[in-house]
Amino acid sequence: MLAYAIRRVGLSLLILVVVMTAMYGMVFLVPGDPASLALGPRATPELKEVLRERMGLDQPILAQIGIFFGNVLQGDLGTDVWSKRPVLDQILEVFPRTLLLGVVALGWALALGVLLGCAAVVWRDTVVDRMLGVLSVSVISVPSFVIAIYALILFAVWLNWLPAIGAGEAGDFASQARALILPAFALGLGWVGYLARLIRASMLEVMEAPHIRTARAFGMREGDIVFRHALRVAIVPTLSVLAVGFGGILSSAVFVESVFSRPGIGTLITAAVEKRNYPVVMGTVLFMTAFYLMIVTTADLLIARLDPRVRDVLRS
Amino acid sequence: MTAVLEVQNLSVAYRMQGGALQAVRDVSLSVARGEVLGIMGESGCGKSTLAAAMINLLPAGARVGQGAVRLNGTDILRLPPAAQRALRGKSVAMVFQDPMTAFNPVLTIGRQLADFVGAHDTGLAQPERLAAMLTRVGIPDARSCLGRYPHELSGGMRQRVAIAAALLMQPDVLIADEPTTALDVTMEAQIIHLFRDLRTSFDGAIVIVTHHLGVIAELCDRVAVMYAGQVVEEGAVDAIFHDPQHPYTRALLACDPAVVDPSSGRLPTIGGRLPDLSAPPRGCAFEPRCRVAAVSCREPVPRQRPSAGRSVLCHRGAE
Amino acid sequence: MSFALDPPSRGRRGMGRALLGDPMGLAGLVIVAAFVAMALLAPCIAPYDPVALDVKAKFVAPSAAHWAGTDHLGRDLLSRIIWGARLALGIAITSVGIAGAIGLVLGLVAGYGPRWLDSLLVLVFDSLSSLPMIFFALAVITVLGPGTATLILVIVLVSFPAYARLIRTQTLTLAGADFILAERAMGAGAGRIIFRHLLPNVVGPLVILICMDIPVIIMLEAGLSYLNLGVKPPSPSWGNILAEGYTSLRQAPHVVIVAGIPLVLATLGFTFLGEGLRDVLDPRGAGRRWT
Numbered sequence: 001m002l003a004y005a006i007r008r009v010g011l012s013l014l015i016l017v018v019v020m021t022a023m024y025g026m027v028f029l030v031p032g033d034p035a036s037l038a039l040g041p042r043a044t045p046e047l048k049e050v051l052r053e054r055m056g057l058d059q060p061i062l063a064q065i066g067i068f069f070g071n072v073l074q075g076d077l078g079t080d081v082w083s084k085r086p087v088l089d090q091i092l093e094v095f096p097r098t099l100l101l102g103v104v105a106l107g108w109a110l111a112l113g114v115l116l117g118c119a120a121v122v123w124r125d126t127v128v129d130r131m132l133g134v135l136s137v138s139v140i141s142v143p144s145f146v147i148a149i150y151a152l153i154l155f156a157v158w159l160n161w162l163p164a165i166g167a168g169e170a171g172d173f174a175s176q177a178r179a180l181i182l183p184a185f186a187l188g189l190g191w192v193g194y195l196a197r198l199i200r201a202s203m204l205e206v207m208e209a210p211h212i213r214t215a216r217a218f219g220m221r222e223g224d225i226v227f228r229h230a231l232r233v234a235i236v237p238t239l240s241v242l243a244v245g246f247g248g249i250l251s252s253a254v255f256v257e258s259v260f261s262r263p264g265i266g267t268l269i270t271a272a273v274e275k276r277n278y279p280v281v282m283g284t285v286l287f288m289t290a291f292y293l294m295i296v297t298t299a300d301l302l303i304a305r306l307d308p309r310v311r312d313v314l315r316s
Numbered sequence: 317m318t319a320v321l322e323v324q325n326l327s328v329a330y331r332m333q334g335g336a337l338q339a340v341r342d343v344s345l346s347v348a349r350g351e352v353l354g355i356m357g358e359s360g361c362g363k364s365t366l367a368a369a370m371i372n373l374l375p376a377g378a379r380v381g382q383g384a385v386r387l388n389g390t391d392i393l394r395l396p397p398a399a400q401r402a403l404r405g406k407s408v409a410m411v412f413q414d415p416m417t418a419f420n421p422v423l424t425i426g427r428q429l430a431d432f433v434g435a436h437d438t439g440l441a442q443p444e445r446l447a448a449m450l451t452r453v454g455i456p457d458a459r460s461c462l463g464r465y466p467h468e469l470s471g472g473m474r475q476r477v478a479i480a481a482a483l484l485m486q487p488d489v490l491i492a493d494e495p496t497t498a499l500d501v502t503m504e505a506q507i508i509h510l511f512r513d514l515r516t517s518f519d520g521a522i523v524i525v526t527h528h529l530g531v532i533a534e535l536c537d538r539v540a541v542m543y544a545g546q547v548v549e550e551g552a553v554d555a556i557f558h559d560p561q562h563p564y565t566r567a568l569l570a571c572d573p574a575v576v577d578p579s580s581g582r583l584p585t586i587g588g589r590l591p592d593l594s595a596p597p598r599g600c601a602f603e604p605r606c607r608v609a610a611v612s613c614r615e616p617v618p619r620q621r622p623s624a625g626r627s628v629l630c631h632r633g634a635e
Numbered sequence: 636m637s638f639a640l641d642p643p644s645r646g647r648r649g650m651g652r653a654l655l656g657d658p659m660g661l662a663g664l665v666i667v668a669a670f671v672a673m674a675l676l677a678p679c680i681a682p683y684d685p686v687a688l689d690v691k692a693k694f695v696a697p698s699a700a701h702w703a704g705t706d707h708l709g710r711d712l713l714s715r716i717i718w719g720a721r722l723a724l725g726i727a728i729t730s731v732g733i734a735g736a737i738g739l740v741l742g743l744v745a746g747y748g749p750r751w752l753d754s755l756l757v758l759v760f761d762s763l764s765s766l767p768m769i770f771f772a773l774a775v776i777t778v779l780g781p782g783t784a785t786l787i788l789v790i791v792l793v794s795f796p797a798y799a800r801l802i803r804t805q806t807l808t809l810a811g812a813d814f815i816l817a818e819r820a821m822g823a824g825a826g827r828i829i830f831r832h833l834l835p836n837v838v839g840p841l842v843i844l845i846c847m848d849i850p851v852i853i854m855l856e857a858g859l860s861y862l863n864l865g866v867k868p869p870s871p872s873w874g875n876i877l878a879e880g881y882t883s884l885r886q887a888p889h890v891v892i893v894a895g896i897p898l899v900l901a902t903l904g905f906t907f908l909g910e911g912l913r914d915v916l917d918p919r920g921a922g923r924r925w926t
Contacts (some may be wrong), residue, residue, distance in 0.1 A: 134659065142856065153888050211421070220405075251769035251770065253859050254773075254862075273776055278777065285774045
């Protein structure tokens with residue numbers, strides 16, 4: 001188990017280093033240095049020189065990469081070109097909001113998706129099954145920011161039930177919760193369909209297993225068989241998809257946050273990209289990649305825990 | 317003796333492309349309380365389909381054409397699904413062939429047994445009771461076994477657990493579908509031993525489906541020999557083994573590795589293949605492979621009853 | 636000689652019929668065909684110039700003169716949407732074309748080349764596909780600056796690893812197949828094996844994967860354009876129309892409502908078509924899948 005964990009984490013770290021190097025190298029591949037790009041065409045040479053020095057751009061490339069890695073290891077992702085605040089501080093300030101949005105979106109999607117997937121299995125090959133099928137393929141393919149805009153028009157502008165923008169009043173839980181509903185709905189809707197589909201396919205395979213026949217031979221209710229016995233087996237492959245999916249959710253969150261002007265990682269990075277604020281962009285990308293790799297690795301380890309067969313293979 | 321389980325003129329067919337495969341054809345059998353009935357035949361003869369039909373849990377694509385399966389006089393095939401479910405596990409229980417896959421891999425043994433019992437009576441699903449039953453089938457340290465996952469037990473242990481599960485509700489009928497086939501020789505001997513103990517302590521009827529002649533000889537009171545979906549011969553085990561009347565039964569007994577003369581140096585086989593069951597022959601199904609076949613064997617076969625409790629499906633068997 | 640050894644393939648006519656028999660696949664085909672026609676015929680069917688301003692006619696609601704209304708600069712929305720189809724499909728097809736070609740070559744090299752090269756390429760594919768897509772795209776855009784060329788590059792970078800992996804797996808499986816071994820035994824060179832045998836057999840699955848990727852790419856293009864990081868205005872990208880409409884959401888909601896429809900329809904159409912194609916080409920799983 002430990003060896004497996006180390007190998008898994010090691011691979012993630014290797015990928016992270018490759019990514020970081022590639023990203024840093026990319027900056028040098030294009031004409032024009034980050035300092036002049038950030039300052040724009042009207043900056044004076046002196047100003048540029050000051051900024052170049054502060055960003056460490058006057059050093060040789062290899063030294064820069066070395067300094068960058070050294071700083072990252074110490075938790076220093078660089079400094080904002082404009083506000084001069086540490087990038088990590090800015091990220092940590094907004095990240096909880098994005099995380100909350102992602103977790104709530106995936107949470108409701110998982111709950112409803114599992115339910116619909118099971119419903120499709122219980123009523124297999126009926127109208128219910130077919131309708132759920134078409135519905136889930138449809139919601140999977142529609143982009144979440146389009147859903148976000150439509151939801152915003154309908155529920156915030158026309159019906160005026162929920163706030164259109166922002167993340168709610170600071171310290172007011174009810175207002176924050178209300179501000180979370182529409183973004184989480186838009187972000188999770190596609191995943192409802194995807195998870196329903198995944199659970200259904202996985203369940204149908206499990207339902208043909210001999211142990212399900214055993215459960216039937218002992219007179220267990222079909223509902224109990226589906227929810228108490230089959231789901232436990234079927235959910236295991238879904239978990240690894242869920243981890244990768246969480247990365248996807250955080251990606252879509254960029255657009256959804258932008259639609260609802262909701263402070264978060266998405267609004268932070270899009271603003272930085274527009275201003276070509278290199279340190280913020282690179283720091284955020286690095287942070288999100290690291291976070292994403294961490295989630296995927298954790299999910300792998302969790303699956304090993306959930307499935308006793310895998311657990312034992314790893315232990316021996 | 318009144319029959320607990322009675323199969324009457326039962327036919328089961330599998331839907332296939334361009335027709336139906338008639339796996340069970342007009343089978344009638346019965347088994348009484350305290351009696352052990354063996355169903356014997358080579359693979360593909362329909363014996364497992366028959367066993368599944370006895371609790372109406374046929375695989376997808378299989379349909380009962382006609383006939384009845386009476387449990388204590390009630391035809392379970394005609395009961396609504398909920399009533400059928402109430403009988404399964406409680407009045408009739410089943411032990412499956414492969415103990416490796418018969419249990420849910422991600423739930424503990426105890427949880428599964430509790431769920432099986434709990435489907436009928438939640439009050440009975442107590443660990444002490446479950447452990448007592450595991451002890452009864454010869455599982456050492458039954459309490460810790462309840463907390464284990466199926467893959468942590470050996471095949472033989474799992475089959476013991478399966479038998480314990482089947483006995484939990486003290487059913488009227490216990491059906492075991494090839495209970496020893498997936499096990500190695502030592503395990504097989506242990507499971508046979510366990511069933512022999514059950515004969516004295518269990519007061520319901522037992523149906524054992526197997527292709528293993530040793531299992532039949534060791535455990536059964538009566539045996540039904542199946543060929544191509546039909547019961548071709550039925551009778552007391554002693555009578556069948558000492559005086560087989562159907563040519564197929566004779567050939568089957570001659571093929572048993574345990575009785576073959578080792579000096580002959582080779583195992584006898586039955587030549588030819590099973591008939592095509594999507595279009596079963598009008599006459600005797602064994603006729604193409606039979607050594608004593610005559611022209612009359614292509615005509616429909618009458619069931620002959622040479623003595624009480626004995627029946628043979630052969631034109632020439634009673635001669 | 637070699638044709639006798641090739642694996643049997645399903646007739647193309649049979650495939651077409653199977654696709655037409657599946658209501659979802661058929662719906663997808665019709666929608667996709669409509670968008671392709673719209674993109675090809677944009678100059679003929681668009682009632683107005685998509686970038687012509689008419690400030691006097693701004694925010695006109697859908698009417699007989701402007702079926703989909705006009706935006707904040709009085710531009711005809713229907714014309715912009717029709718030209719937007721050309722833009723969306725043009726970008727999608729260009730980028731999957733490039734990504735498909737790169738994936739094909741790298742996948743074949745990884746699958747048929749030396750072991751060390753395979754390991755190296757797999758590490759590259761893994762690193763690229765282990766990045767959260769949008770963040771990676773945003774990093775590239777920061778370096779290169781937004782624009783259509785950057786957009787295509789970004790799409791190529793995020794999509795080719797999946798194609799290359801698929802081709803690699805297919806190649807590895809096929810390279811051990813009997814008919815390839817037989818060809819080799821008869822002294823066929825690597826070039827002949829790759830072009831005569833591997834290539835025709837690996838292209839089918841790649842086409843399905845690409846078809847299922849197109850809605851994702853259309854979505855990415857529109858999304859980035861919506862964030863002002865993709866196609867530059869005034870080009871009528873569906874994302875741009877949405878972004879411009881968003882600023883006047885309360886005043887003229889018809890702009891965003893109308894601009895969202897082609898995005899929804901196009902992604903649905905391509906997804907349905909992809910699903911249909913997959914069921915037709917891989918009939919084994921069809922019964923288990925939702926159709």
